[in-house]
Amino acid sequence: MNTAASSDVDIARALSRRLSGLEPDSEPGAAASSPYLRFAQTATDQAPQPTKPAEAADDEPLNDFTRWDEFLAWSLNKVRSSAAFAVDPQGFVIGSSGNVPEDGFEGTGAELSYVMSQADAMDPEMGSLRSVSLEFTNRRLSGFRSEVTDGEGFVIAFIDAEGFSDLTRDQIARQLEHSFSVLL
């Protein structure tokens, strides 16, 4: 079936869920990575709206987060997920935000870290594993690795994210790099 282009359907589905209150509001401008061009100001658009046809990861101002939960709350808002957590290079969950289950993400984080290290060794010629998206019967688990210290990757993971673009991933990684020394 090709009822509609999948990206349009994904956008419509995400917007409908947000507008009907099933998912939290994201910050204004969260759709900046959309494929549309915008006029700087049109007759039908009274509010100033900068044209951002191709925003780069380093265009976004950096925040001075001091706590993991602050950073993760910002991250989950960017990818529109229900929860986010961070896993250190040893496989321990060091922070979480959003709809966190009572027993936390300790087990999930350790297993995700293990799965990523296994996948990393799948084929050395492919290079290092950057991200995974695992779809289970009930939930979706996505994560990416960000190397903020020499050779040591921290995993930032999301529950029920619609998926994240390379731009969003790079923005979060850049923010983590900026805040990392304070977060620790």
Added chain:
Amino acid sequence: MTHRIVLTSSKGGTGKTTTALNLAVALAERGRNTLIVDLDPQGAIGLFLAKEDGDWGGLAEVMISGADPNEVLLSTSLPTLRILARGRIDPVDTCEYELQLHQGTILAETLDAIEGDGAVDFVLIDTPSGLGPATRAALAVSHFALLPLQAEPVAFRTLSQILRVLDHVRQHENPSLQLLGILPTMVQLDNDSSLNVMSSVWSGFGGVLDTVIPRSDVFSQASEIGIPLSFLGGGTRPEARRFTLLSDEIEARINNMTGIEDDHEHRRLV
């Protein structure tokens, strides 16, 4: 409290006017003071009711001649239903009409004047197809948006467009605007492409109404005569009951969204 509901979609022929008219009748028939506003430059409500293009005065007279909005309202055979028609505007001036609607405050002022202090329970604003100035003007003054979605692939492909505009208006122009719901229309579950669309809509979309409007010849019959479905002779049509269900669902959903509690009390069967 008056609830303003804009019916809008970016694609034409999705059932906006049919829904606006039949939903307004259903609300009025259950005693709600209801106003239909025809914002479509084509004057779709008047055309649907088989009126000549220049028959009815309305919003254009308010905008161009400074008429009192309450003086140009049209009464109907239902005491609780009135119509603010498009008015006698020259089709040549469609662009000016739409731009003035959007750039000025005439629409909000007109509605305020008609609504008075709780004189109207529901205002249903029928808009032209597309995402132009008249639609944006309606979105800017409304509390709720109802999106008729024709259950066929092309209409489905445009759904992201209207949702994006709705999201933008809510963030930048009218924070009180809420998605009331997506209303599947012209549904044919025995047709593969229609079924495919409905399967997609029912899996993961937010705000989809339980009520669906099926495709049926009875709509053509009503439109040929120029009357709402429930006014057709020969007994109540099942399709007309759909709009009764829709009015019930919409009222319940608005109560839920605005925090109005259902005042029904427990009952005893025996």
